[in-house]
Amino acid sequence: MRKKVLILGGAGFIGFNITKYLAENRDYELTIADNFMKKNRDDLFDELVSKYAIKVIEDDFSYPEVYNKLDNAYDQVYMMAALVGVDNANSKPHEVIRINTSLALYTLEWIRRSKIGKVIFASTSENYAGTVDAFGYKIPTRRKCR
Numbered sequence: 001m002r003k004k005v006l007i008l009g010g011a012g013f014i015g016f017n018i019t020k021y022l023a024e025n026r027d028y029e030l031t032i033a034d035n036f037m038k039k040n041r042d043d044l045f046d047e048l049v050s051k052y053a054i055k056v057i058e059d060d061f062s063y064p065e066v067y068n069k070l071d072n073a074y075d076q077v078y079m080m081a082a083l084v085g086v087d088n089a090n091s092k093p094h095e096v097i098r099i100n101t102s103l104a105l106y107t108l109e110w111i112r113r114s115k116i117g118k119v120i121f122a123s124t125s126e127n128y129a130g131t132v133d134a135f136g137y138k139i140p141t142r143r144k145c146r
């Protein structure tokens with residue numbers, strides 16, 4: 001049976017590249033969930049979505065009830081949805097905290113009540129830099145640190 005894979009934030013830079021890679025290299029049933037806040041629904045996106053019959057769920061996942069639009073079983077979930085960028089953090093810090101905290105919390109709550117295989121969470125590059133500071137890892141960090 002084909003694996004079912006959900007890419008939350010699948011219209012973003014990382015999420016879309018993951019989607020593209022999986023569509024072109026794996027026989028998976030793919031779903032993208034995104035609010036398209038960056039208006040980045042370009043020709044390349046539309047082409048890929050229709051060519052590989054990717055399901056698209058367009059909504060704001062910083063609200064818990066929206067998770068009811070997802071199925072309750074996926075083999076893999078990529079959590080790539082976030083409001084990123086220093087400009088956003090400087091100009092609307094409260095909104096950045098609300099959105100990113102809500103996305104993480106409600107995704108975890110949905111995962112807890114669903115049947116999910118692997119979860120891949122991007123976290124943030126700030127953690128990466130913090131880890132380097134905290135543990136004194138050399139750059140580039142080795143793939144197997146511990």
Ligand SMILES: NC(=O)c1ccc[n+]([C@@H]2O[C@H](COP(=O)([O-])OP(=O)(O)OC[C@H]3O[C@@H](n4cnc5c(N)ncnc54)[C@H](O)[C@@H]3O)[C@@H](O)[C@H]2O)c1
Nearest residue numbers: 009011012013014034035037060061062081082122124125
């Ligand atoms: N670990 C690392 O080293 C590292 C490095 C870079 C980025 N990241 C993380 O990867 C993730 C993706 O980064 P990116 O560069 O692709 O960002 P991006 O802004 O291109 O993509 C984020 C996507 O999330 C969507 N989104 C935002 N709010 C949403 C909401 N409320 N509901 C639904 N969708 C929403 C946006 O529309 C966008 O398509 C971020 O969490 C980022 O911090 C991690």
